[in-house]
Amino acid sequence: MSAGLLVWTICAKVSGYHGCRRILLARYLLRCAIGVVFASVCRTVVAVEIPSFCRAPDVIDTATVFASDIFDTEQPVDAATIQFEAGSADLTLGGKASLSDGVLIRRGNDFIAADDANYDPGAGELTLDGNVKYSGLASEVSGSRASFDLNAGIAEFNDSDFTLPDDRGHGSAEKLRLDQAGTIELGGVAYTSCAAGNDDWQIKAGDIEIDTVSGIGTARDMRLEFQGIPILYAPYLSFPISDERKSGILIPAFNTSGRKGTEASVPIYWNIAPNYDATITPRVLSRRGLQLNTEARYLSPHTEALVDVRYLPDDNAFGEDRTYSTLQSTSQLGSDWQLNVDIQDVSDIQYFEDLGENQTEASTIFLNRELLLRRPGQYWNTEIAVQAYQVLDPSLANPDQPYRRVPAIRVDGSWPRLWRGFGIDLPNELVRFDRDVGVNGWRWHSEPGVYWDFDNGAFFARPEASLLYTSYRLNDAAAGADTSPDRVLPRFSLDLGTRFEKRWQGKTKWRQTLEPRLLFTHTPFDDQTELPVFDTVDPDFNLVQ
Secondary structure (H helix, E strand, O other), X not given: OEEEEEXXXXXXXXXXXXXXXXXXXXXXXXXXXXXXXXXXXXXXXXXXXXOEEOOOOOOOOOOOOOHHHHOOOOOXXXXXXXXXXXXXXXXXXXXXXXXXXXXXEEEOOEEEEEOEEEEEOOOOEEEEEEEEEEEOOOOEEEEEEEEEEOOOOEEEEEEEEEEOHHHOOEEXXXXXXXXXXXXXXXXXXXXXXXXXXXXXXXXXXXXXEEEOOOOEEEEEEEEXXXXXXXXXXXXXXXXXXXXXXXXXXXXXXXXXXXXXXXEEEOOEEEEEEOOEEEEEEEEEEOOOXXXXXXXXXXXXXXXXXXXXXXXXXXOOOOOOOEEEEEEEEEEEEOOOEEEEEEEEEEOOOOHHHXXXXXXXXXXXXXXXXXEEEEEOOOOEEEEEEEEEEEEOOOOOOHHXXXXXXXXEEEEEEEEEEEEOOEEEEEEEEEEEEEOXXXXXXXEEEXXXXXXXXXXXXXXXXXXXXXEEEEEEEEEOOOOOOXXXXXXXXXXXXXXXXXXXXXXXXXXXXXXXXXXXXXXXXXXXXXXXXXXXXXXXXXXXXXXXX
C-alpha cells in the first residue's frame, strides 16, 4: 500500500468541546473514518495534518448541490489529498461521530455526498444516509443509503442509480456491494444504453456478480425487455468484462423454412490460446439431420487465417453427405511479399440453396478460388495470381462460364507529382485465360498515361491523357479468325470540381458543403467485335469508369 497526505478543511458546528479538544477529536475522526474509508476501499494509507477551521453554511442540501458548488473542481487535486465538508458534527470521546446537515468528501476527482454520516471506530463501520451520491470523472452512483465495513473492506449502496463511463449506458440496482477483493455484486438490476428518459430497450437481472480480478461476470434470471415486454430470457449467463475472450455457449439461433424444416443451432466458443480459437456449432435440421459447423481462427506475427468447415452426414432429403469448406489467409513472406489465399468448395451445386444460413448464401452462384502474391513498392506494385471459380448455377451454359486466370501478372508503375502537379501512371497486365469450351489464350494490356493535379481547396482539376494498348495470342479460335489481334486507342479525360462551404452557428455548430463535379471522358470509336470477350463487362455509371 502507498502512503499519502491528508489535507482537509472542516466547516462545522462542534458541540461540547473546546478548541484544543476539537482539534484532537477532529484529527482522530478524519484519520479513523474518512482516511480509513479510502484506505480500505481505495487501498491508500493516509497521514493527517493539523486542520484549519472556517465558517460554513448551517445546512448543505445534498439533493441539489454539485461538487463545484463547494469545491474548486477546476483546480487539480492530488489523488492522496482528501477534502471534507459538513454542516455540523457531534463527536464523543469514544471516537464515535455523527455528521449531519450535509456531508461532502473529495478525493482527487472523486466526490461523495450524503445528508448524514455516522462513524463507529469500534465496529469499523461508516454509514451514509439520505441522497448518497458518488461522482467521478466519467461515472456516477446515487442511492438512499451506503455503508462501509472498514475492517473487511466492503461497501454497500441501497436503491442505487448508476451511469457507466463514456455514455455506455445507465441503470439501477436495489443493492450494490463492493469488496476489496475486487468483486462487485448487484441485485435487482436494470440496465439500458438508451438515452435517459427513453428506456425502450432494457436488460434486467435478478443478480449480477462481477469479478474484476478474473475479468468474468455472471448473471442470473436475466431477461431482455422491449417497452416493458420480455422478448429473451436466460436463467444463467457468463460473460467477460474486458477485451479478454472466454470459452462458453453463445446465444442460440432458431429458424424454420420449407427446405430445412425447424432449425436450431447452439454455437460453442472455445478460447484455445491467445492467438487461436474455434467456434463449434451443432445445427439440428428437422428435415435434413444433424450438421456440425466448425470455424477456426489463427493469428501469428506473419499470418492471419480462417478455416470454416460444415459437414452434414447422409442428408435425409438429399441422400448424400453435404460439405462446405473455406480457407482464407494472409501471410507476410519476408519484408516485401504477401500471400493471400481464398479457397472455397461445396460438395454439390445445391448446397447453399438447401442449407444456406442466410439469403446471401442462398443466392451464391460462384465460389472463388484464388492464390495472390503481392509486392507493394514506392513506385512499382506487383501482383501474381492464379484464379478459378466453382460454378453453382446449373442454368449457366459452358460458353458463358467464367474463365480461369492461370496466371494473371500485373505490374503497375506510378510517379505522382513529378513536377508542378504532373504525374505518370504505367499499369501493365499479362493474363492467360483458360476454359474447357471456346477460345483461350494470352492477353497483354498496357495503359501509360500522364496527368496534372491541381487542388487549392476551393477548386480542383485533373486533365489526363492515356494510350490503351491491348494484344492477344489466341488458341482454339474460329476458322479464319485472327489469332494475334491487337488494338491501340487514345483516351482523354477532364475531372473538374469546386467546393462551397457554410458554417451555421447556434446551440450546435453545423457545416454545410456543396461540391459540384464534372467528369468528361472521350475515347474514339473503334470496331472491336473481332476481339475475344474474356472478362469484359458493361461499365457502371460512376466516376471510376
